[in-house]
Amino acid sequence: MLLLLAAIALLPVMLASGWAVRSAMEQQRLEVERSALDLSRALATSVGTELESTIASLRILSRSQALVEDDFSAFYEAALRVQQTYPAWQSVILSNAEGRLLFNTALPFGDDSVRVIDIDSLRKFLESGRPVVGSALVGPLGNFAFPVRVPVHRDSALAYVLSAAVAPERILDILLQQKVPDNWVVAVFDASGKRVARTKDHANNTPSPSLANLLSRGGAEGVGITTTLEGTESVTAFSRVPGHSWTVAVGIPTAVTGTAFFRGALLYFAGVLASLAAWIFAASWLSRRIAGSVDQLRQRAVRLVRAGEVLAPARGRIHEINEADDALVLLSRERADVEAERERLLASLNAALDASRVALSQAEEAGRAKDNFLAMLGHEMRNPLAPIVSALDLLDLRGDERTRPERAILRRQVNHLHRLVDDLLDVSRIVQGKLQICREQVDLRQVGLRAQESVRHAAETCGAHLALDLGDVPLFVHGDPGRLEQVVTNLLSNAIRFAAGGTIRLQVAFDGDDALLVVEDDGAGMDAATLEKVFQPFFQAPQSLARSQGGLGLGLTIVKTIVELHDGRIQVSSGGPGMGSRFEIRLPQASMDQAPAHERITTAGEGGRRVLVVDDNVDAAELLASGLRATGHEVQTAYTGRSALALMWSFAPDVAILDIGMPEIDGYQLARAIRDQNTGWTGQLIALSGYGQVQDKEQALAAGFDHHITKPVRLIELNRIIGKAFKA
Structure with a gap:
């Protein structure tokens, strides 16, 4: 009991000390992360400046009069002279607009036997027409380098591709200029995730798995815990190189914070032990005064619990015990009131x-x-x-x-009003869970034919073409023919409304154990936000104030419910606005021995x-x-x-x-x-x-x-x- 009292008294001290140590450790961790992040930002800026400098030099070279005059021999000599002024440039390469190599200064003029390295960056360059920094690769001459490519335009059209193969050692020099501590690791990665330079083990171009996982999270910058290739746990920060897809990562060993943690923990436990000793002494002295009064208080509490009597005040030597006794007295009085209140509450309940x-x-x-x-x-x-x-x-x-045109208009509007009434009543049944189906063996081909006949006039009026692919053999399902026809008719009607003048395809086919029914059009299509809500009740894609498409937004809700009542599923997809839509329904096939003979549609x-x-x-x-x-x-x-x-x-x-x-x-x-x-x-x-x-x-x-x-x-x-x- 004494130890418990001491621990309770010591708890605030323990919490305060622990919080102080934790705050100090957290502050030191944040300082380490901030230092790593600041250094990664600075290095990313330096690397970006170096890349932009290379791009600027290539742009100046691309304005050579020899290239303007298409004098490749003279331009080769000019490029060779420029290369000699940049020690990190291994070669200068000129390609035409189709990517075919014209010359490489690493080879004699006219030798085009060497292929272009980093085809991906060249392809990206040809697609965008903007300067591109490629991935670090081993070239055909055995040199490890990364390409920097700039466009050469002639009459606003791409005429040539001018590239420089830059040795990664130039990037390594930028890292070494920072003079980071020996146990820190700094690395630069290209757009494909390959390492370009590293302050340790520069030749290895593969990041550690934990670092690769950190970099894959995306974002312009970030901080996390990784393990280096040398097996050292580090606090690693990374920053993206401005204007390019390269990344600079800085790793600081977590051992930097380990010493501070040990020192803080030692001081913390020493303080706890000293406080515990003091409180044990104080608790042993107080216990002798408390024990007698506590026992008396316990006896009075037992009387209150067992007998429920109203207690009279009893005074002792300890003020706190007297307050507890006063509370018991008050509790005994309130208990009687609570009993009466409970009876009133029961009646109210x-x-x-x-x-x-x-x-x-x-x-x-x-x-x-x-x-x-x-x-x-x-x-x-x-x-x-x-x-x-x-x-x-x-x-x-x-x-x-x-009167044929007027009758056609009246027929369409009456059919539209009829569908609105049916949809409103059907969705009411769906909400109440009262929508029912009457199952029998149904040939989906016949369902498709009847649905096509129902919408044929509307399709002809809108100039839409209905294309049917119903197969050569019956395809039976166990379902409600009327409701299934309602599903297909609804999907075809939607397609006609949103694909006026286009083609609408209705397909019925086998797909494993499923019967597959597809309605596809090349009309208005849907964006991602519309696809997510298309089956919600009363949802309609955004329309103009004219509401040319009409409807209550209930048709597809009813379609989905009917399909699910048939133990089926429906999916919708679209390539985007203007790319058409595809509705795909899958229903369980009925066994062939239960299928009825083919019935003609009357x-x-x-x-x-x-x-x-x-x-x-x-x-x-x-x-x-x-x-x-x-x-x-x-x-x-x-x-x-x-x-x-x-x-x-x-x-x-x-x-x-x-x-x-x-x-x-x-x-x-x-x-x-x-x-x-x-x-x-x-x-x-x-x-x-x-x-x-x-x-x-x-x-x-x-x-x-x-x-x-x-x-x-x-x-x-x-x-x-x-x-x-x-x-x-």
Whole structure:
């Protein structure tokens, strides 16, 4: 106990001493790093000055009158004289604009048998047309040097490449002029990471692995701990040479700071031991005074804990113990108050829980109200679309060429509005986790054909060319054909919008165990920021105020969700703005023994049926009836459920198309009444409704309908359903 008290009393001294030693060590480390970094900066500036000086000398030489006159022999002599004034220059090389060697002063004039060294720097020079300092290499004559290249222009065009092969010893001289301590290491590295010069072991041109790792982190400068080739741990700083990709590194052995660390640690532990001895003596004296009072305090604390009694004050010789006893007395009094407060809090908590339950119930009710609103929104928006679509179909059947452009515009806008409504409702189902798929064996080629047919008119209008590569054999997956067609149609529609006048490719192929579906265009493309967000709900690439592309930004969100519900994955890539886009979908293949026989896509209905159309919207009913009559059906209309029941007896239709949201008798009630009253009637009941959620379709089937169609519907699709229902 005495040692513990001493340690507790000594803790501030230990912390203060440790902090002081640590601060001193940190300061010394920072000084070493600062010294290394300052020296690396100074040397980088000196090396950069030397390189720029070489470039300037070459530029002066490039202005020689002999070179202007293309007198290579005279220019060779001039270059040889200049080389002799620069001892570090091993040779001067002249190449033409294509990089072919014209002469090398290390060889007799006319000897072009030696190749140009450092092809990479020459290639970089030819691409940029600016002065370049190459990598240090062993030349064909056995000399270790690095090239410095400058352009020689003639009428603003590159005519020649003038180079100097400089010996690394010139760079070494710059390092040695600094007279750094013998145990320091200074090195210079070229753009490729090869060492050009080193104050120790200059001939070795490979950096140590730790230094190479430090330099690879990038940045204009930096500091770190490395191990030299001699095995010495060092504090290493590096700086990039201004204007070039060379690097200067300075290493200072960490042993420089080791002595200071040992001295600081020794003083620190000596102080700790002295303080510990003093506090042990003081603690032993204090313990005799404290022991008795502590025992009394312990007994009173036990009484408080076990019995919970309210304690009376007890005074002793030690002021601190008296304060602790006062605290126990106060605690004993507050304990009773806490017990009472706890009871009040429990009652308050129960009340809060009741309020939370009410709030949760209200939130659930709000969610249900939102779902009902979205369903009603879809119904109310689809109802006026239905007569518009029927009117357009009827106008198409009449074939008036004068109104063809206007009808095409109306068709595009109606389809666009229809897609917006479907996307809004689909994304609502996605948020609620209610989007469902009905799986069956599906041939992806047929999905591609149907999707292509859906967007063919839009592509022709925009001048886009659809190219299909669907293979020669069926490619089956286990999925929802309608949802998969929605995916492909959405991707093709996007491509048409952003690749007007271009080519759009749809490919279906095998790829290992996956079925691969690709939609690729050569249109607007996407930048990296757009690629990261393209599948987010409501995200759209930046557009002008005109919003020429339109949409809610939901299509690709729905596509990604449908693909993932099929256990697939989707990826998007683009070369950048103006480089087109590529969407790639991978789905698990279905086993071949489960694949169904090839099924022909039905695109036209059969005429000659007796059809009853029931809708309280007179425009919608009459226009749909006119379209059906134009395709060969005999049609009667009814605007109420009661009149529809009467026509069921008198008209005896083969098919009854019923709206759901009618007053008095809705479509479900009417369907049940028809099934109950016409027990011998074997016709088809088709629900045509603005409600299109899964539960709406299930409710329609339960009421006796054979089919459920969401408004608006094209005549060609309605005829296909009618024809398919009556096939033998």
